[in-house]
Amino acid sequence: MTKTPDSCNTGRAQAVRTLRQCSQDIAQYSDPQCDEDYVKLIGILEKKARALDALNQYSQMSACLEKIVKLARSSLPSHNLSLPNALEGLAECRAIMGDRVAAVSLFKECLEVRELAGMLETHPSQTACLKRMGDLHRDQDSLDKALEIYLEVLSLRRSIAKPDAGKKEVAKLAEALHDVGTTYHLCGEFERAIPFLKDALELKEKIASTRSGKGGSRGEEVKDATTEESEKDDIVEEGQEEEEVFMEMMYGLASTYAKNAEYTLAQPIYTELIARRRNEDPPNYIKLAQALTNVGAMHMEAGNCALALPFQEEALDILRMVLPESHPQIAQALGNLGEVYRRLEDHDRALKLFQASLAMQRARGAASAMGKDSLEGISPMSMAGILNNLALLYRAMDKYTQAEQQLEEAVAWVKRAVPSGHPYITSMEKSLSALRHEAKDKAAGTYDPTMYAETWGLHSKIVT
Known part of the structure; x- marks a missing residue:
């Protein structure tokens, strides 16, 4: 769910106040004398970095995180996580600023430092960091390296997502399957991509059915008049985000079937996807136009140009509207x-x-x-x-x-x-x-x- 202008303005105002306070606090520790001073100074800088992130001031955020890295290397014990956390934040900054090579290097260092600190490779922070490395390699068209990393992430996710695993673990497994499948797709290996994309979609369907099955009990809870409106908004937002991920996975599987000339398998998925896009509230017209375009392309590749025509015409009409x-x-x-x-x-x-x-x-x-x-x-x-x-x-x-x-x-x-x-x-x-x-x-x-x-x-x- 999109944040309202009022909530965005409130968040920015809070970030500005935080920066002002951080500047005052940092001045008190301009010349740290002991380990406790270093810990406090790093804590203030971490708070400053979060405020700069909220303001999208990535260049200043990067400089702040670099200072944390320097201080943490020289003053903190190896088991302290301030150093790897700063490295991870710095990697994200570099990625946002377009320096993907530096970002990959920083993510790799973050993994190594956390491992030295005793963090298991199955820890959520480690698998998330590894996935981001895969994302960056894929963005740079280093598909072989991306696939190698995604397969490693998938292996870790499978070891975590036991039969009694919770929804979050299953969702992460579905995400890992989808990453492997889409990378095979980008490599042109459509037959190898399909089973991964299919398994990912089936897991997301399982999560969705579990969620809907619990709808009654959740309804009983929200009937309480003291329930905060923000909590209701969070529930709606979570549902919308899950639906968007589900539709993206539908699109991935359908487009791969189409690329593999399995049009009869792609068609029903595309049909359901378009129906879901038409029923979105608020509507996402760009995504609807994309789905229509892909169905038109599929019909063309199947040799049914007359069937393709109305889909391409509607896609153009929608784009011109918005x-x-x-x-x-x-x-x-x-x-x-x-x-x-x-x-x-x-x-x-x-x-x-x-x-x-x-x-x-x-x-x-x-x-x-x-x-x-x-x-x-x-x-x-x-x-x-x-x-x-x-x-x-x-x-x-x-x-x-x-x-x-x-x-x-x-x-x-x-x-x-x-x-x-x-x-x-x-x-x-x-x-x-x-x-x-x-x-x-x-x-x-x-x-x-x-x-x-x-x-x-x-x-x-x-x-x-």
């Missing part, structure tokens, strides 16, 4: 709808939609370069996808010069997004070479469509 017209997601949705019409061989409609999408992307990139756009600049892979699909359209219209221009630019955008030698680059350069050979064959009257069928069957793209 986002400014210049928003990148609208540009993507226009391109996705254009791809449906291209496959339906409605070339005129497809061309207009692709051109509109490209114009929005280019305008956004120009505005971003001049510092006039509050949104992010052009997404290279999104741009490459639209250009690639436009090239396929021009090819279908026998306009090979235009097709080659679009595909050349698409390759250039991909090279900006991925390292040299990446399969995406190889794939698109192969398409460009095939396009040039096909144009020559047609000009010479020696064109044989069977020579190019495989190439052009692989490279259209829906941005999901």
Whole structure:
């Protein structure tokens, strides 16, 4: 549940007061003389770091935590947890500030220090720290390393979540299964991903059924007139958060089934997911549009372009309802709808939609370069996808010069997004070479469509 402006303002005001008090308290210990002074000073700095976190002042928070680390190393015994806690906080700061390499290194040091202090590897703080390392490796596309860490976390979670485990332990196990499954998905190993994602979703369903089964007893408790309103809000917020996690897991399994061409298994999950998204209160229109886009993409990959059309149209309508017209997601949705019409061989409609999408992307990139756009600049892979699909359209219209221009630019955008030698680059350069050979064959009257069928069957793209 989103915090109200009043509650946010109250929290900020409290944080400012805390900072003011901390500054006064720190002055009293500017020259610590004994172990007790160091402990008190570190405690004050920890309070200051929490206040800076509440104010999103991460640069100052980072400096504060660095000071704690320095003091803790020099003055505290090895079993004291102030040092590893500060290292963990500093790692999160570095991650937020975009320095993921430093963040991973700090999380690793945090694990080592806690282990030296006698903390078991199954301790919640250790498994949480290890998971964050996996998250950061995944964010950096170091998928092999992320998978190695996630599998270790899963092994630890399984050892903790015994048959009589509580809801929190089971939820953490489901999360670990989901992390492994989504990483296999990102690696393109869809068959290996499915059992992990399926088990994760089944565990979340089990948690949900347990929660609903206890609804009566909880209802009896909240009938008490003295129950605080904030406690009721916490119950509602917890339920909303669990529902969101459940829907994300549904999406993960459905999209993996679809990628593995198991459309009959993906369809009912997507159908339920869309129904849940439509019934959300308050509605999350962006997530609903995403689900609709993915169902449309699935129908297209299954060869049912006519079924895909209404899903892509509704996704675009929803995004236009809630986002400014210049928003990148609208540009993507226009391109996705254009791809449906291209496959339906409605070339005129497809061309207009692709051109509109490209114009929005280019305008956004120009505005971003001049510092006039509050949104992010052009997404290279999104741009490459639209250009690639436009090239396929021009090819279908026998306009090979235009097709080659679009595909050349698409390759250039991909090279900006991925390292040299990446399969995406190889794939698109192969398409460009095939396009040039096909144009020559047609000009010479020696064109044989069977020579190019495989190439052009692989490279259209829906941005999901």
